[in-house]
Amino acid sequence: MNLRTYVSTAVWLLPVSMAAAVALWALKMPLSWTAVAGLLTALVCTIALRLASNELQLIRVRSWAVSALFVLLMAVCTPIHQWSPTSMAICVLYLTHIISLLFSTHTRSPQLCIFISSCGLAGMSMIFPPCIVLLVPMLLAMVVFLRSISGRALAALIFGLLLPLEVWVAWHLVTTGMLPDLSMPNVQLSFFNSSTFEFFNSQLIIPFFLLFFSLLSLIHYLRTSLNDRTETRMHYFSVIAEWPVLVGLLLVGQQATGGIATTLIVCGSILIAHWMVFARGWIADVLFFIFLAVCIYLALPLS
Numbered sequence: 001m002n003l004r005t006y007v008s009t010a011v012w013l014l015p016v017s018m019a020a021a022v023a024l025w026a027l028k029m030p031l032s033w034t035a036v037a038g039l040l041t042a043l044v045c046t047i048a049l050r051l052a053s054n055e056l057q058l059i060r061v062r063s064w065a066v067s068a069l070f071v072l073l074m075a076v077c078t079p080i081h082q083w084s085p086t087s088m089a090i091c092v093l094y095l096t097h098i099i100s101l102l103f104s105t106h107t108r109s110p111q112l113c114i115f116i117s118s119c120g121l122a123g124m125s126m127i128f129p130p131c132i133v134l135l136v137p138m139l140l141a142m143v144v145f146l147r148s149i150s151g152r153a154l155a156a157l158i159f160g161l162l163l164p165l166e167v168w169v170a171w172h173l174v175t176t177g178m179l180p181d182l183s184m185p186n187v188q189l190s191f192f193n194s195s196t197f198e199f200f201n202s203q204l205i206i207p208f209f210l211l212f213f214s215l216l217s218l219i220h221y222l223r224t225s226l227n228d229r230t231e232t233r234m235h236y237f238s239v240i241a242e243w244p245v246l247v248g249l250l251l252v253g254q255q256a257t258g259g260i261a262t263t264l265i266v267c268g269s270i271l272i273a274h275w276m277v278f279a280r281g282w283i284a285d286v287l288f289f290i291f292l293a294v295c296i297y298l299a300l301p302l303s
Contacts, residue, residue, distance in 0.1 A: 002285060003285075003288075004276060004279075004284065004285055004288040005277065008063055008065045008273070008276040008277045009061060009062060009063045009065070009277060011064070013063075013064050013065065013068045014046075014050065014064040014067055014071075016068075017068040017069075017071050017072045018043060018046060018068075018071050020072060020075060020299075021039075021042065021043075021071045021072060021075035022039065022043075024075040024076065024078065024299055025039045025075060025078070025083070028078050029078065029082075029083060034083070034084065034085055035083050037083075037085070038081075038082075038084065038085070038087075038088045039083060041088045041091070041092060042071060042074045042083070042088070042091075043071070045070070045091060045092060045095055046067050046070055046071040047067070048095065048099070049066060049067045049070050049095065049099075049266070049269070050064060050067035052099045052102075052103075053066040053067060053270070055103075055106075056102055056103070056106075056232075056235055057229075057232060058232065058235060058236070058270060058273070058274070059273060059274065059277055060227075060228060060232065061277065063273070063277050065273035065276055065277055066269055066270055066273040067269075068273075069268075069269040069272055069273050069276070070265060070266060070269040072295065073210070073265045073268065073269060073295075074091075074262070074265055075299070076295050076298040076299050077206050077210070077261060077298070079206060079298075080206055080207070080257060080258050080261045081258035081259070081261055081262050082258060084258055086127060086258070086259055087258035087259040087261070087262050088262070089123075089127060089259070090124055090127055090128065090131075090259030090260070090262060090263060091259065091263065093120040093121075093123040093124045093127075094120065094124060094262070094263040094266055095120075095266050096116060096117070096119070096120035096123075097117045097118075097120030097121045097124070097134070097138075098117075098238075098239065098242070098266065100113045100114075100116040100117035100120065101113065101114070101117040101138060101141060101142075101146070101238060102146075102235045102238060104117070104142070104146055104148040104153075105146050105147075105148060105231060105234060105235075109152075110146075110148040110150075110153055111152050111153055111155075111156040112156070113148075114142070114148065114153045114156045114157050114160065115156040115157070115159060115160040116160065117138070117160070118138075118156070118157045118158075118159075118160030118161045119160040119163060121134055121135060121138065121160075121161065122160060122161045122162070122163070122164040122165065123164050124259075126165065126168065127259065128249075128259060128260070130249055130252075131249065133245055133249070134242060134245055134246075135161075136245070137238075137241035137242040137245055138157075138242075140241050141237070141238035141241055141242075142157075144237075145234045145237045145238045145241070146234055146238055147234075205294065205297075205298070206261075206298065207250060207261065209294050209298075210261065210264050210265065210268055211247060213268065213272050213275075213287075213291060214243065214264065214267065214268035214271055214272065216275065216287065217268070217271035217272045217274060217275035217276075218240055218243060218271055220274070220275045220278075220279055221236055221240070221271060221274055221275070222240075224278065225237075227278070236270070236271075236274070239267055239270050239271065242267060243264075243267050243271070246260060246263050246264050246267055247264070249263075250264060272291075276288065276291075
């Protein structure tokens with residue numbers, strides 16, 4: 001057993017990663033209620049992802065790599081999301097969306113899971129409207145991969161998309177006595193805008209670090225997917241279907257870069273964990289050490 005396999009399947013991996021995340025948060029973030037809330041939210045999401053990955057059997061051997069990678073990447077990518085309320089809200093909503101979508105195959109009546117998943121998607125879209133394009137890979141997963149499509153499932157999907165908006169309108173009407181402005185907010189979508197270019201120029205390593213290892217893991221899974229059970233392949237292909245959409249949102253959505261980065265961390269941790277546990281050969285070992293080196297560099301105060 002090499003070091004990569006030993007680390008990715010070790011029992012101590014998750015508690016050590018959570019402790020490292022808390023330490024990095026304490027070193028890099030000024031003490032404030034919003035920062036504390038962001039950290040606690042990430043830890044709760046870590047536990048939820050741990051339980052979900054175990055129930056969904058995303059890794060066919062005993063491993064806590066998915067949840068450990070999530071909390072570790074959240075910690076080292078602090079310069080992007082800054083544990084801000086908006087970024088953490090998008091992270092929670094996306095995690096709710098993707099987990100509920102995957103669980104729709106574990107019940108004979110997937111309507112509730114589809115409803116919760118679409119509620120999470122609607123909540124993301126209320127924060128950053130372009131997120132509604134995730135409806136396309138969601139429908140693709142329901143029809144092709146998860147095979148959870150039906151008349152009732154479509155009704156649950158539509159109701160879930162409308163419910164958050166209806167609740168917001170009702171709350172605004174009760175508290176102010178007026179209907180809210182339902183016009184589309186002014187959302188800037190431009191990768192070549194000067195502010196976006198400066199962001200990628202000054203913090204180039206973080207987004208491309210996520211993109212590179214996520215893409216590497218995606219290619220690895222496409223090559224080795226037949227080693228998994230059919231149900232596990234359905235789960236991973238559903239995640240893979242959303243990955244390019246998230247990349248596009250990251251590249252063009254300068255107003256919600258931190259929040260979209262957290263969704264890539266959720267998606268990437270699922271893919272990278274599978275690569276880390278099951279990849280073979282010396283190239284995978286070298287890339288694993290590069291992954292660790294980049295994480296250590298990002299954790300340093302000078303980064």
